[in-house]
Amino acid sequence: MTELLSPKTTTTGANRPAVADPLDGARDALHRAREHLLGLQDDAGWWKGDLATNVTMDAEDLMLRQFLGIRTEEQTAESARWIRSQQRPDGSWALFHGGPGDLSTTIEAYVALRLAGDTVEAPHMAAAAAFVRANGGLTASRVFTRFWLALFGHWPWSRLPAVPPELVLLPSWVPFNVYDFACWARQTIVPLSIVRALRPVRSLGFGVDELRTAAPPPRPPRLASRPGLLYRADRLASGYERIARGPVRRHALRRAAEWIVARQEADGSWGGIQPPWVYSLMALHLLGYPLDHPVLRAGLAGLDRFTVRTETPDGPARWLEACQSPVWDTALAVTALSDAGLPPAHPALERAGRWLRDEEIRVRGDWAVRRPRTPAGGWAFEFENDGYADTDDTAEVIMALRRTTVPVEAPVLRATRWLLGMQSRDGGWAAFDADNTRAILGDLPFCDFGEVIDPPSADVTAHVVEALAAENFAGTMPVRRGVHWLLRHQEPDGSWFGRWGANHVYGTGAVVPALVAAGVPRTHPAIRRAVDWLRAHQNADGGWGEDLRSYRDRSWIGRGESTASQTAWALLALHAAGQGTAEPALRGVRWLVDTQRPDGGWDEPQYTGTGFPGDFYINYGLYRLVFPISALGRILGARAGDLEATVTR
DSSP: OOOSSOOOEEEOTTSOEEEOOTTHHHHHHHHHHHHHHHTTOOTTSOOOOOEEOOTHHHHHHHHHHHHHTOOOHHHHHHHHHHHHHTOOTTSOOBSSTTOOBOHHHHHHHHHHHHHTTOOTTSHHHHHHHHHHHHTTTGGGSOHHHHHHHHHTTSSOGGGSOOOOGGGGGSOTTSTTOGGGSOHHHHHHHHHHHHHHHHOOOOOOSSOOGGGOOSOOOOOOOOTTSHHHHHHHHHHHHHHHHHHOOHHHHHHHHHHHHHHHHHTBOTTSOBTTSHHHHHHHHHHHHHTTOOTTSHHHHHHHHHHHHTEEEEEETTEEEEEEOSOOOHHHHHHHHHHHHHHTTOOTTOHHHHHHHHHHHHTOOOSOOGGGGTOTTSOOOOOOSSSSOTTOOOHHHHHHHHHHHTTSOSOOHHHHHHHHHHHHHTOOTTSOOOSSOSSBOOGGGGGSTTOOSSOOSBOOOHHHHHHHHHHHHHTTOTTSHHHHHHHHHHHHTOOTTSOOOOSSBSSHHHHHHHHHHHHHHTTOOTTSHHHHHHHHHHHHTOOTTSOOOOOGGGGTOGGGTTOSOOOHHHHHHHHHHHHHTTOTTSHHHHHHHHHHHHHOOTTSOOOOOSOOEEEETTTEEEEETTHHHHHHHHHHHHHHTGGGTTSOOOOOO
């Protein structure tokens, strides 16, 4: 493979050795990567990489099918092969590649394998059970896991937090109404409230006593604390749940069902994500919807489209994507290919631009509850997700469409107006809602897993600021407020927190280009501190990496194995800061060149995407390709014509 710092030399007039162009290897690497990405485009114009999470998706799929009575032997065997292939040597399952074992994930994987016929005595099952017991047993698992156990009679419903369906009746100005929760949380809570109210119990065909311990349940939080007060309130709500009868409860269940049905997407999903999807199917079925009802039939068929089949040493396996990212992937791919030198009229960019343009959302979603006067516009993450446009995708799509010659003035204008309307009061932007910041919700006993609100974040705010600056809004008050938000939220060490990517490398890689695009000088102290932070956290091999444990343990911030995507994020920031040809950046480019595969891609088993900080992580299949292409292209100046665009696909 051609190296960045080639050993080839030539002789000059004074017999001085002249080092060949240090970026020759990078040009070759960029060409190979660009060809590889072009070859992955669908004929319709979009790109989509596989989106891997953890085996709870596969375990819960089997438990859902068991609950509905539709589980087949073939599905079970294929899912079980995948789950077994992901087990760690200590018997546990992790939330991400290379991560520590996770108790709740291990419990759910264990139950799924028991459904597949794996015996308690099998060595891999005995190791899993020992891990569960050593880490507190069923009692120490998260609420969602105990909900699944309750569905099959292995945990008492009375010992689960209350989720009254009457929540759906509360107006949006009353605290703790469903719109106080983030969109992903509200879409899960509403169907789960139905399940909790009806308290079904179905049979697994086996017990799980081997996962229990004699340890007493954890003590309630002290009464004087906020969690303690909310715990007592939950106990009162649980008391109400035991006696809830009559017209109010029936009305609440009916309204909850209507709320769910109204939010089913065209592909059969709910929000295009797994948790509300499975609970909605169970909730509606419990309310009497038969499996051949159009809503349930579409929902079950949609799950099949989220299924990925692969081969393991033991045979064919299947696993489920928690969501799909075609709009996001396509926007990033267009920007990357443009950075790599493809002209705006290139056929691949034209196809992608037309597809992205046609994915524009023109209907009002839940975001309108907080922004009733904001006109609709923008883009979502999924193929079909009209109810939940998000600012992050919208910003990236705007910037990508401007890299094509497709006529997009009207949709970009609508999207820009929508982005301006979605700015939160503090000047930042969140992904799906505005001013969704009621932090007390995280202390509810029910909310022990995942982020349940959607406050502004540095990465999303940066992308929106960058997109608005590209649309000539850099000097306007909304962008200036966004810039001030970013400057206020810089960490003391010079980095920025990454909400939707891992982690401070991602946040910093997003914010520095946005600040520069908005007019902040490269000599500004905030940018200089960011550059210093990136220099200080470069790995000895020249790359950058940050382990996902940094969300829980600050000692991991900026530390981890080098990855292609995280190295590219650092390079994008350094380039924007005017440091693209400085020694740290050249070492990062060298790492990308040296680790590239012959096909033009990069290996990246590490997870660098974030669903819920600390709880749920994502491996985006295209991150390892699109971001290195953008980084190499910008450092090489390919878009300015230094790299010929010879591909005509």
